[in-house]
Amino acid sequence: MLARIMKNNLLFSIGIIVCSLWIVIAIIAPLITPYSYLGQDLANRFQAPSSLHWFGTDSIGRDVFSRVLIGSRISLIAGLVTIILASFIGMIYGGIAGYIGGLTDEIMMRVSEMVMAFPGIILAMTISAALGPSLYNTLLAMVIIWWPNYARVMRSMVIANKENEYVEAAKSLGASHFRIFFHEIMPNSIGPVLVLATLDFGNAILLFSGLSFLGLGSPPPTPEWGAMVADGVLNFNYWWIGTFPGLAILTMAVGTNFIGDSLRDFLDPRLRKEL
Amino acid sequence: MRDVLLDNEDLLRINNLNVRFRTSEGAFRAVRDVSISIRSGETLGIVGESGSGKSVTALSIMNLIPNPPGEATGDILFNGRNLRNLSPEEVRTIRGNEISMIFQEPMTSLNPIHTCGKQIMEPLLLHKGFTKKEAKVRALELLKMVGIPIPEQRFKEYPHQLSGGMRQRIMIAMALACRPKLLLADEPTTALDVTIQAQILELMKNLRKEIDTAIIMITHDLGIITEMCDRVVVMYAGQVVESSPLKELIKESLHPYTEGLLRSIPTITKEKQRLHTIEGTVPSPFNMPIGCSFQPRCNYSTSLCSEKTPELVHITEERAVRCWRHVNEGKQG
Amino acid sequence: GCGGSKDAATKPEATDGNKQLIMALDPDYETFDPGLAYEVYALLVLHPVYDTLMQFEDNLDAPVYGIAESHEVSQDGLSYTFKLREGIKFSGGNPLTAQDVKWSVERSISLKGNGAFLADGIKSIETPDAKTVVFNLKEQDASFLTKLTYNAFGVIDSKVAMEHGATNAADANTSDKAKLWFDTHSAGSGPYVIESYTPKVEVVLARNQNYWGEAPYYDKVVLKAISDPGTQLMMLEKGDIDIAFNLGPEHVKQIQNKAGIEIKKAQAMTLTFLLMNRDPKIGGPIANPDVQKAIRLVLDYQGMQTIAGEGSITPVAPFQVGFLGTLPPRDPKTAQDVEKAKELMKKAGYEKGFKTTLEVATLAVEGMDLPTLAQKIQNDLLQIGIETEIKPSDIMVALDPYRKGTQALSLWYWGPDYPDPNSQLAFLPGSPVGLRANWTAEMNPKLADLGKKAAVEVDKAARIKYLEEIQTMMDEDSAFNVLLQHARHYATRDNIQGTDYIDLYKINLKNVSAK
Amino acid sequence: MEDSLLVQIQNLKMYFQTEGSLSLHKKYIKAVDDVSFELFKGETFGLVGESGCGKSTLGRTILGLYKPNAGKVIFEGEDIFSFNNKRMKEMRKKIQLIFQDPSASLNPRKTINDILNEPFHIHQVGTKIERKAKIKDLMERVGLSEYHLSRYPHEMSGGQKQRVGIARALALNPKLIICDEPVSALDVSIQAQVINLLEDLQKEYDLTYLFISHNLSVVHHICDRVGVMYLGKLVEIGSHEDIYRNTQHPYAKALISAIPNADPDDRRERILLKGDVPSPANPPSGCRFHTRCPEAIDLCSQEEPLLKEVFAGHCAACHLVK
Amino acid sequence: MGLLKYIARRLLFLTFLVIGVSLVVFIISHSVPSDPVLANLSQRNMDNPEMVETFKAKWGLDKPLYTQYFIYVGNLVKGDMGTSIRTQRPVMEDLKDYFPATIELALFSILIAVLFGMLFGIISAIKRNSATDQLIRGISVLGVSVPSFWLGLMFLLLFYVKLGIAPGPGRISPYLAPPVGVTNLYVIDALLAGNWNLAVDALQHLLLPGLVLGSFTMGLITRTTRSSLLEVMSLDFIRTARAKGLTEKMIIVRHALGNALIPVVTVIGIGFGNLLGGMVLVETIFAWPGIGQYAYKAAGNLDFPAIIGVSILISINYVVINLVVDILYGILDPRVRYR
Ligand SMILES: Nc1ncnc2c1ncn2[C@@H]1O[C@H](COP(=O)(O)OP(=O)(O)OP(=O)(O)O)[C@@H](O)[C@H]1O
Ligand SMILES: Nc1ncnc2c1ncn2[C@@H]1O[C@H](COP(=O)(O)OP(=O)(O)OP(=O)(O)O)[C@@H](O)[C@H]1O
Ligand SMILES: [Mg+2]
Ligand SMILES: [Mg+2]
Secondary structure, eight states: OHHHHHHHOHHHHHHHHHHHHHHHHHHHHHHHOSSOTTOOOGGGTTOOSOSSSTTOBOTTOOBHHHHHHHHHHHHHHHHHHHHHHHHHHHHHHHHHHHHHOHHHHHHHHHHHHHHHHSOHHHHHHHHHHHHOOOHHHHHHHHHHHHHHHHHHHHHHHHHHHHTSHHHHHHHHTTOOHHHIIIIIIHHHHHHHHHHHHHHHHHHHHHHHHHHHHTTOSSOTTSOOHHHHHHHHHHTTTOHHHHHHHHHHHHHHHHHHHHHHHHHHHHHSHHHHTTO | OHHHHHHHTEEEEEEEEEEEEEETTEEEEEEEEEEEEEETTOEEEEEEOTTSSHHHHHHHHTTOOOTTTEEEEEEEEETTEEGGGSOHHHHHHHBTTTEEEEOSOTTTSSOTTSOHHHHHHHHHHHHSOOOHHHHHHHHHHHHHHTTOSSHHHHHHSOGGGSOHHHHHHHHHHHHHTTOOSEEEEESTTTTSOHHHHHHHHHHHHHHHHHHOOEEEEEOSOHHHHHHHOSEEEEEETTEEEEEEEHHHHHHOOOSHHHHHHHHHSOOSSSOSOOOOOOOSOOOOTTSOOSSOTTGGGOTTOOTTTTTSOOOOEESSSSOEEOOHHHHHHHHHO | OOOOOSOTTSOOSOGGGOOEEEEEEOOOOOOOOTTTOOSTTHHHHHTTTSOOSEEOOSOSSSOEESSEEEEEEOTTSOEEEEEEOTTOBOTTSOBOOHHHHHHHHHHHHHHTOTTGGGGTTEEEEEEEETTEEEEEESSOOTTHHHHTTSGGGOOOOHHHHHHTTOOOSTTHHHHOOOHHHHHHOOOOOSSEEEEEEETTTEEEEEEOTTOSSSOOSOSEEEEEEOOOHHHHHHHHHHTSOSEEOOOOHHHHHHTTTOTTEEEEEEEEEEEEEEEEOOOHHHHGGGGOHHHHHHHHHHSOHHHHHHHHOTTOBOOSSSOOBTBTTOOOOOOTTTSOOHHHHHHHHHHHTOTTOEEEEEEEESSEETTEEHHHHHHHHHHHHGGGTEEEEEEEEOHHHHHHHHHHTOOSEEEEEEOOSSSSGGGGGGGSTTSHHHHHTTOOGGGSHHHHHHHHHHHHOOOHHHHHHHHHHHHHHHHHSOSEEEEEEEEEEEEEETTEEOOOEETTTEEOGGGOEEO | OGGGEEEEEEEEEEEEEOSOTTOSSOOEEEEEEEEEEEEETTOEEEEEOOTTSSHHHHHHHHTTSSOOSEEEEEETTEEGGGOOHHHHHHHHTTEEEEOSOTTTTSOTTSOHHHHHHHHHHHHTOSOHHHHHHHHHHHHHHTTOOGGGGGOOGGGSOHHHHHHHHHHHHHTTOOSEEEEESTTTTSOHHHHHHHHHHHHHHHHHHTOEEEEEOSOHHHHHHHOSEEEEEETTEEEEEEEHHHHHHSOOSHHHHHHHHTSOOSOTTOOOOOOOOOSOOOOTTSOOSSSTTTTTOTTOOHHHHHSOOOOEEEETTEEEOOTTOO | OHHHHHHHHHHHHHHHHHHHHHHHHHHHHTTOSSOHHHHTSOHHHHTOHHHHHHHHHHTTTTSOHHHHHHHHHHHHHTTOOOBOTTTOSBHHHHHHHHHHHHHHHHHHHHHHHHHHHHHHHHHHHHTTTSHHHHHHHHHHHHHHHSOHHHHHHHHIIIIIIISOOSOOSSSSOTTSOOOOOSSSOHHHHHHHTTOHHHHHHHHHHHHHHHHHHHHHHHHHHHHHHHHHHHHHHTSHHHHHHHHTTOOHHHIIIIIIHHHHHHHHHHHHHHHHHHHHHHHHHHHHHTTOOSHHHHHHHHHHTTOHHHHHHHHHHHHHHHHHHHHHHHHHHHHHOTTOOOO
16 A cells, blocks of 8 residues: 555655654664764854764754754654553543533533643643643643544544444444443544544644743753754854754654645545545 | 437437446446437436446436546437537536436535525526526526425525425426436435335426426336336446336346346235345456356356357347347347 | 834834934833832833932942932931932923932832832931931941932832822832833933833833933833844844844854944853752752862863853852952863862762752843753763753742752852842852852851951951952852853944943943934 | 234333433424334334334334333333343343444444354353354355355445344344344345345244335335334334235325336326425424325314224224224 | 524633633642742842731732632632733733734734635645645645744744845834734734834734744645545535536536535634644744733743633633634534534
């Protein structure tokens, strides 16, 4: 399937290539970084990109290239963790709401709507200001912001699926609610949620970098891309400090979104024929 | 060609229509060498199982096969012009004007965001150059004609505010707006309840008398065919397997499939007895049997049947069949 | 008005034919109520609006008269009598009287705002006549005249203020309703009045038509709130603004040779220092005086000065160069002694090092990003095995544990409360800042005692002696490690003058004019 | 006849709430409104009527899938709604359901083997080997081969899928099977195969069918007795002969006359009804059919006719029927 | 009828929302380890217990938590959101000052996003699988993938610093005075005042941040318009329209677009909601004196009255936007029934 989609779809191919590249980089980063990502060298601060420092150096003489490479790990992990946790929570929550229905559903959905209405970034900033910035707190905030999306999708899937005749068949055979929920409804509802989750990966990376730009990620000297762009804003005149980490975010997000966009079309049966 | 047509008084003649679809699972021929003709004022029925190519044939006449993935070849002669050689512009002036079509799903075939009135007026404004006022008058007439009570009100309503039967009437009104010479009705009643279906069929019968339109009636319900049609074409796996005047077909069907079909339908007039069945299932379009497509399910099949594909041969002037059993008769006849 | 220019990138001559000064800064002010404001940039705005009895002109050596004409100090040093200048009117037209002075100061005291402590020493205020004000103090105070330069002593038109709900009653901190009015209006006698204030956008000062002195050059002064130094720089280069006030050392480098721009550099009074808690329960290994000394020795001051930019220096103790009695700064080239630091660590029993947290507020001090400096310190401390995890937080959040003394190791900055070395005695053991490191008087009684003596000493030579001794001792044993005394970098268009730096006001807007 | 009584449905009412659960003004769809009839052992009872008249709802309520608003379903002498969970589960073995849409009634993610294993698994019946043998047997009975077991539903044709559905219904040896339009979605040629299969199985296992359909020809073919529903009400019940030859209720008459007939010689007079079926949320007063009834009299709009026995075993609810 | 009832229900939900949101922030505010209120006291006053007490009393911090909350809600009903610890101004006043700037920017960027997004989406759908289509899809993906804070930085560097063709940060050029506040949307106010130059200047200042902020929404709208239009084009009623003999253009304009717009409206709503979140980043870069910056500062300083105020404001906005979207839905789609 992969090969077939790739053959006909330029964007998808680019996406696959870019993403694989980043994943490989993240895995082997410590082996290929020319300098330590923490190594300071005040004598060589603010060096413009050169053959020695491909992406230049920052305000305390660290090699931006090495930091960008190592930074890929944090971004990937942050994206993954957020998506996995948020989709897990969302699936359970939305699943229960959709399955039980009625008043429970109404209340549960209002609550999730409340979470959605709540300005997530402010929540994240408040949490981080109160508890101190750390990767965990930021991820926590991201999960809190994100799960209602999945809850909504899961709920609508469950509601659609619980009307299915095979569910009624199981009921008429005397299956318990547990069995109906986990054996009949869940497996058939999970697909779109998982698809959404995969497609959301780029967005999670974007949000994470946005938060870390605001100083909410792990504390320095962790090489987070968002924080590095913030560093670039601080040192406005040395364009390379902010430009390269920003490009890194961009390429990773573009890569996953190219894949996501093409997959979305592919998975949508109405649009499938065009691929 | 033209001379032939004039001779035959045919309104529409389809010659060797083939439609290929390219899908992700591969390419296949949905319609294979179909030739059909219909005279003015005549009602022709097309029966066949699901997927046998009935709708695709009808859509080909309208030049509405999505391309890609579809790809049609063959001639479709309407009133002496080959529709397949016309420019898209010319085809458009015929569509909805001289030939119009009613679809199976009245629920989805109307645009949900426009009022019924607006949708009926549309072909009038387009083809007949009516002013809005004239078109409205005509649309109200049409609504009355298809038996819609309080047409003034329905005119303003949206499709979702109407019942299925009502919507199908709107579709019919729309199709008849420009007094077409040919009406294609693709399973116009399948989605409807029995009593509503009866209303619609009655309506169509009356309209046929009134406006003298040739109708191609597509269905898989032989009951409807018997009630409505003068002539029948039976399709199986993309091919025409039998073509005959209704009465003769009912009396004696030539193709084994037609025969099986007729016998496997329970009717309330028949005595309660075990139903005749055609064993097996319709072949997948990707995996057509060699030779006659019906041969794996046929009780009369011989080795010849699984080797060579039979041609559609005329047994009499009016009757044709695609079966080795009748090939010789046909050749003689 | 219908001014403006089609070309947004070049500043037009003047809007409405008026002379206008535009200054960009990263402001911290939240109010322009002279009784409440006590922020770094408060006086930048309030000094040209509210006259004070005393003021500074070019340097912080000694205050000069503002609206006071003369003053007398009683023999016991507890009573200060000021004569006011003749003919001073408020912007609203009312004459300024001694009563207004008394009312204004009393209001500041009653409002209990952040700056009110400057008036703590005042016992009573008397107004024998309309032009005479007498301040009776509780005890002698060598810095009283200096304190009078602050806006807490700014003279408000009491009639106008009372019309808008202001009061000098003892319960003013709840009954005074004028704060909001003062944010967008003014009732002073200075050369400018506050024309408008849009928080986070701009403050506009307009010429006071009733000003008693020489009229200022500009009709309008617009202070634009632009927090990003990079943006300030861009706008200065484009000529959109006249003064870019919050440039970091790095930004200045970028415009070194640009035409039309004048780079300004001055010694600021701001210190950056490391707090090392003396309480073992909080500080752990950090509390060990030997470890603290080792830290002092292992840091690379030269590197830090590079980061802080040209002109920054490292005093040996929390006393700014420029104040009376301050010792010469460290020589950054020789100050670092890693071997000795290692020995000290060994002596303290932490040869292998330890782990701790380095707390830092996320802000820039004189254009230098504190977290960046924290990373430098983190790097240096590794040399003696101290592994630190940086914990950044917003200043308002960080202040609380800092003041409660619950931070083990933290990076802070300090600006003097008023321009006098006495303000720095807070760093001594047992004093407010000292206590934030849980450095109690008992831990170094001699030092604490010296501090007390220095505070009340009026004789200049004796004062210098005490201060020098304090600094020498603090170089040996201190819970603080002063890292930097910053330089202030800013830039102006080169067609204006009178923009010299003075730490109290930043720029004395009264004096700015076109060349 | 009494001893062969299997199910007795008494005054069953099933209303669906339509307004949101938080709303104060509750609105109902009276999907099944006061329906009573009996099912006898070994018979096939046909239920016909137009779309939305409550056929499926009635079937599902009898199965105990819905909790009715009123009425009883007495199965082998006991009201199933008085059962506790455990007994209900036991009872489930005895009544089974076959659905209209063979694709929708099979979980697309399970193999045929999984699907057929499910009833045994739920009720903890038999060992692994016994189950395997039983499944093999079932497959044979419905005319499928063992190699189909490892397939997924989407890999099978409609007729085959419907056979799987039937096999699943048979797994626990039920007494009653509710067939909800089991052949409507099938092609004509396949429809006959399934009907024959259902007939064969009935003979073999002594099954009782409640056969729901809107295809009157099929009902005529397969059913012993027929009930005609209109808007949640049962308007006529009788043996299949009587219903088709001696129709009493005007609605039933119209329904039967409306069937398109493939026999060109049999041209009966067609009774055409006006208008559409009214909404069950807001049914007409009196006789629910009076708005479309060609024979309606004044009384019809005022008073609701009760189901009256016209002659032995044949009831109709119409004021005009004597 | 149904619509009014629906609106009433949503407004009822709004009350719950306000209570919920304020409660959440309230609880967080009292579970944080540090005391932000005291941090606002001067260094000297900190050491004076009497001052601390007076201060606490002034802010009502001496009362138990639930009392504080009830007082808060009580005041809220009267339109009083308390006083910001940081700015010492009534939060309501602060919001009145900051919010219009945000709204102006948000409206502008949504305008850009909708205009271009729909245009691109339609072109892309019509020419699907062509090079144009691939290009537009690429751009739209780029739009949703580009980090706004970075794009803002790059735009400023390029268009303002290097090329000098765009104005710098802020709402208007520094030498111009803001217009007299009627709506506090500068462009509109300037136009109302007849000050054409000022309006142009304000509009120019909106351009870069508007583009940066709108890029995500634009990408989203392009993508949705495209797929929605493609989907609609495959529906039955389009076939009906073809069968009527309409030209392809007529079909798209009269039959497909109206239907395709329905899901786009939802996306516009989502986009608008996102905008308010993304504001924080963009406002920081462009020195835009809006609610985002205010919120950023408030959150950083744990200025809880302000945080609650902003949160309530943004939540209400979210609900109102959704309500508008739902009503629009009803206008676009006659099938919609409100429940
Ligand atoms: N757009 C299309 N793309 C691919 N395959 C198509 C398309 N339209 C129809 N087909 C295929 O062509 C074959 C004939 O379809 P057609 O719709 O004509 O059948 P039919 O006889 O009308 O059946 P039914 O009674 O179910 O309407 C089927 O196999 C169908 O899957
Ligand atoms: N779960 C439900 N909730 C609400 N209303 C329902 C529900 N199930 C059915 N209904 C309504 O009850 C009425 C009867 O539905 P039912 O499915 O029983 O009709 P039916 O006779 O089986 O129709 P069909 O021939 O279309 O299957 C319909 O109006 C339907 O809309
Ligand atoms: Mg068809
Ligand atoms: Mg049903």
